[in-house]
Amino acid sequence: MRPELRPATADRQAYRPAPVPLLGCLVRYRAADRRRLAGPRPEDLVDHLDRYGARPSARGWDGADLIAALDAAALTGRGGAHFPAVAKWRAVLAAGGSGYVVANAAEGEPASAKDAALLQHRPHLVLDGLAAAAEALGAAGSVLWLHDNARDTRMAVDRALNERRAASLAEPPVRVLSGPEHYLTGESSAVLNALAGGPALPAFRLVPAARAGLAGRPTLVQNVETMARVALLARGGAEAVVPGPLVTVAAGGVLTVCEPPPNVTLGGLLWRLGLLGPGLRPPRAILLGGYGGAWADWLSVADRTLGRLDGRRPSDSVPSLGAGVVAPLPSDGCGLAETAAVLGYLARSSARQCGPCVFGTRDLADTVARLAAGRARRADVRRLHRLIGEVDGRGACALPDGAARLARTALSVFHHDLDQHLRGRRCHDGTGTVLPIPVVTA
Numbered sequence: 001m002r003p004e005l006r007p008a009t010a011d012r013q014a015y016r017p018a019p020v021p022l023l024g025c026l027v028r029y030r031a032a033d034r035r036r037l038a039g040p041r042p043e044d045l046v047d048h049l050d051r052y053g054a055r056p057s058a059r060g061w062d063g064a065d066l067i068a069a070l071d072a073a074a075l076t077g078r079g080g081a082h083f084p085a086v087a088k089w090r091a092v093l094a095a096g097g098s099g100y101v102v103a104n105a106a107e108g109e110p111a112s113a114k115d116a117a118l119l120q121h122r123p124h125l126v127l128d129g130l131a132a133a134a135e136a137l138g139a140a141g142s143v144l145w146l147h148d149n150a151r152d153t154r155m156a157v158d159r160a161l162n163e164r165r166a167a168s169l170a171e172p173p174v175r176v177l178s179g180p181e182h183y184l185t186g187e188s189s190a191v192l193n194a195l196a197g198g199p200a201l202p203a204f205r206l207v208p209a210a211r212a213g214l215a216g217r218p219t220l221v222q223n224v225e226t227m228a229r230v231a232l233l234a235r236g237g238a239e240a241v242v243p244g245p246l247v248t249v250a251a252g253g254v255l256t257v258c259e260p261p262p263n264v265t266l267g268g269l270l271w272r273l274g275l276l277g278p279g280l281r282p283p284r285a286i287l288l289g290g291y292g293g294a295w296a297d298w299l300s301v302a303d304r305t306l307g308r309l310d311g312r313r314p315s316d317s318v319p320s321l322g323a324g325v326v327a328p329l330p331s332d333g334c335g336l337a338e339t340a341a342v343l344g345y346l347a348r349s350s351a352r353q354c355g356p357c358v359f360g361t362r363d364l365a366d367t368v369a370r371l372a373a374g375r376a377r378r379a380d381v382r383r384l385h386r387l388i389g390e391v392d393g394r395g396a397c398a399l400p401d402g403a404a405r406l407a408r409t410a411l412s413v414f415h416h417d418l419d420q421h422l423r424g425r426r427c428h429d430g431t432g433t434v435l436p437i438p439v440v441t442a
Contacts, residue, residue: 063136099217129227262307289322292402
């Protein structure tokens with residue numbers, strides 16, 4: 001649109017919609033296999049347009065407005081790292097555009113189901129964001145990346161794409177591609193490696209994908225929740241963005257995806273979901289951010305609001321929602337046993353491409369397993385601290401860093417349990433593990 005034909009800013013703002021939820025419902029999945037247990041039917045195109053209205057163009061001046069709105073809203077990637085989205089977009093444009101845009105829904109985190117819930121219930125919102133990103137960046141192609149076993153999600157996406165084609169929507173075409181069900185399949189360099197015809201494993205990249213990614217062209221890779229928020233930004237600027245994060249609560253063998261307000265505390269969230277209240281014992285601790293996240297003592301974070309926990313990169317000192325995962329440890333659970341199970345899963349999920357991952361993560365897992373089983377000595381604890389330092393920050397991808405963080409925070413939060421285990425005693429009455437641990441096939 002030529003500048004002289006653009007409506008005045010005040011006129012455009014007059015038509016901005018009030019913020020509306022991304023999901024606006026609870027969706028529950030069985031943690032063992034992510035089979036959907038409860039949730040509304042997928043929203044079709046008619047319902048989508050009734051709820052959100054038509055997607056505005058993101059070409060030319062409108063694309064510049066969208067990028068400015070990204071900046072104003074301080075939108076970060078919702079895959080867990082929380083890197084500023086606008087920095088990636090501007091890097092793609094600075095590299096000349098004409099590349100690719102990838103919406104990443106290969107949800108490798110076993111305790112998360114938010115991406116599946118979005119695509120199964122609000123697929124058109126994600127597709128709107130993908131189309132807007134492709135237009136704003138002048139992309140030559142766009143891809144929606146899934147896991148091979150995400151059958152329900154693939155069905156919802158295919159149905160939505162057929163509806164959009166039948167409606168003759170003017171937008172860039174989308175290819176739906178998938179990789180193996182694996183923890184690392186959604187890692188951004190693994191996505192690009194797979195799209196280029198290689199294995200879906202992390203690659204050693206010296207140049208950021210935003211500068212030279214798929215086929216050497218600038219490539220934007222964003223989580224599907226980020227794309228859904230882009231769709232809202234395109235409609236109403238920064239004022240239309242819903243501030244609250246999508247959260248998956250992993251408890252009782254169920255993954256519950258919800259969208260609580262940012263002023264709700266962790267305690268309030270568990271209360272609303274029936275996991276805390278009269279007659280229920282509070283959790284001992286809580287795992288925040290997923291299997292690459294961190295343990296926190298429950299009493300230290302129960303009153304933290306989700307807004308204070310959201311948008312941060314995972315760290316030991318500052319709790320973070322990371323990829324939006326909240327996993328309470330029951331009062332009779334053993335934190336060391338849970339940590340050992342997760343570390344074992346991470347070791348089995350290794351890309352086996354660098355020493356810290358091949359040897360370090362496996363050594364961490366084995367040592368914590370001995371601690372959990374009551375077969376370790378004080379020397380093993382000292383060795384574990386040394387291993388954590390040797391692994392952290394030295395891997396080709398973030399898996400060893402996450403394993404080190406998980407082990408380090410477990411030693412801190414469960415230090416009283418550690419003393420019991422070193423004496424060969426059971427610290428709690430719980431049997432088995434409560435966190436979902438997928439089977440890893442070669």
